[in-house]
Amino acid sequence: MTSSNSRLHRFILPQWNRRFLIRLVIVALCAFMVFKYVLIPYRVHGHSMAPTYQDGDVNFGFTLRYAFSPLQRHDVVLVRMAGTQVMLLKRVVGLEGETVAFENGHLLVNGKPVDEPYVIGGCDWQLPPRVVESGHVYVVGDNRRVPMDRHYFGRTPVSRIAGAPLW
Secondary structure, rough: OOOOHHHHHHOOOOOOHHHHHHHHHHHHHHHHHHHHHEEEEEEEOOEEEEEOOOOOOOEEEOOOOOOOOOOOOOEEEEEEOOOOOOOEEEEEEOOOOOOOEEEOOEEEOOOOOOOOHHHHHHOOOOOEEEEEOEEEEEOOOOOOOOOHHHOOEEEEEEEEEEEEEEE
């Protein structure tokens, strides 16, 4: 066996000794911590964020996204509904203290229309003005062709924002 074949063989089939097992446990613990608390894997269910995110897409939620920077209008966020098992993918359209409304399908913030290039197609949403409370943001999906009564949206506490999609 040549030297490169021997190295390849040792890499694929390492010797099970104490050093190898310790490395294996450390790598497994690090992977568990990263994918449990920093990069939460999720799968998109439903069409509320179409066309930005499609039903069945797989992505990671980056939980540290807002650790050092505030939420901004137009950010896509993961909203915790039941731990990390049930989360909604939504877009922030209103920040605390702002007034949010929909008139003839157009988003109005503080009475002014907001440009939303990510929304494809028209809608007929009507929603009277409402003020976003302190410590909250107003979230809604991108697919406004879905009737309002079939859409989960509204004010949500900032504490329920679990992070943002990695891509």
